[in-house]
Amino acid sequence: MIGLTQExxxxxxxxxxxxxxNKTHKTINEVEYKLCSICNDWQLTDMYYKNKSNNVVGLYPYCKSCAINKAHKWAINNRESSRIMKEKYAKSDKGRERNNIAWKKRTQNGSIKEYQRFNKEKIKFYQLKRKKKKHKISEVERDRCKSYFYYSCAYCRLSEIDHFKVNNQKLHLNHVDPSSANDLSNNVPACKSCNSSKGTNSLYSWYLNKSFYRLERYDYYSNGLMKIIK
Incomplete structure (x- = not known):
C-alpha cells in the first residue's frame, strides 16, 4: 500500500x-452563529469565550452560559483545587488589576454605599472590633518590623513596592493572634489581601488553608517577633 503524500x-x-x-457554524442574514456542544443551541459567536488553542475558529465549543455552569460544577466538586487557583489568580498582576477595577466600579455605581446603608449594624460591629485592635507601635518600631521581614508581607511575601503599585498604599500591620497584644510582640507586616482575609481567624486555622502555607514559617514568625522586640 502506497502511503499518502504530504500534499x-x-x-x-x-x-x-x-x-x-460547517457542522457547527451557520450564517443567517449575514450574522454568524455557532452550535454549542453542551446545550446544542445555535448562538451568536459573541456568546463564546476565546480559545487560543483552537486553531479552527479560536473559540471554545460551548457557549459562555454553559462555560460558567461547567466551571461552577467543577468548583463545587473540587473545592480545594478551586480555592488554590483563585488565590493564585488573586495574587497575580492580572488578578489584582481586575479586583481594583471591580472595586472602583462598585464605588462609582454606588453599590458600596448601598451596602453600607443596609448593613449599618455589621459595619458598626466591625468598627468597634477595629478600635480594640488599635496598634501601639511607633514609626521606628514599625520600620524595624518591616525591615526584619524584608519589607514584604510576612505571609505571602508580596513586597511593599509591588503592594504600593497595586493598592497605592504601604503594607499593613496584622495581629498574629487577634485576641492578643496590640504592640510589636503580636504584629507582622501584611498585604491588604492577607490582612483582610485573615480577619479574626487564628494564624493556624487561616494560614493552614493558604496556597503559600509553609510549616517552617511558624518558627520564623515567632522568632522574628522576639528578635524585633529585643
Missing part, C-alpha cells in the same frame, strides 16, 4: 477542518 495529508487536514466548521 494529500495537508489537503485532507484542511478538509476535516472545513467539515468540522
Amino acid at each position: 494529500e495529508k495537508d489537503r485532507r487536514a484542511i478538509q476535516r477542518k472545513k467539515d468540522k466548521y
Whole structure:
C-alpha cells in the first residue's frame, strides 16, 4: 500500500477542518452563529469565550452560559483545587488589576454605599472590633518590623513596592493572634489581601488553608517577633 503524500495529508487536514466548521457554524442574514456542544443551541459567536488553542475558529465549543455552569460544577466538586487557583489568580498582576477595577466600579455605581446603608449594624460591629485592635507601635518600631521581614508581607511575601503599585498604599500591620497584644510582640507586616482575609481567624486555622502555607514559617514568625522586640 502506497502511503499518502504530504500534499494529500495537508489537503485532507484542511478538509476535516472545513467539515468540522460547517457542522457547527451557520450564517443567517449575514450574522454568524455557532452550535454549542453542551446545550446544542445555535448562538451568536459573541456568546463564546476565546480559545487560543483552537486553531479552527479560536473559540471554545460551548457557549459562555454553559462555560460558567461547567466551571461552577467543577468548583463545587473540587473545592480545594478551586480555592488554590483563585488565590493564585488573586495574587497575580492580572488578578489584582481586575479586583481594583471591580472595586472602583462598585464605588462609582454606588453599590458600596448601598451596602453600607443596609448593613449599618455589621459595619458598626466591625468598627468597634477595629478600635480594640488599635496598634501601639511607633514609626521606628514599625520600620524595624518591616525591615526584619524584608519589607514584604510576612505571609505571602508580596513586597511593599509591588503592594504600593497595586493598592497605592504601604503594607499593613496584622495581629498574629487577634485576641492578643496590640504592640510589636503580636504584629507582622501584611498585604491588604492577607490582612483582610485573615480577619479574626487564628494564624493556624487561616494560614493552614493558604496556597503559600509553609510549616517552617511558624518558627520564623515567632522568632522574628522576639528578635524585633529585643
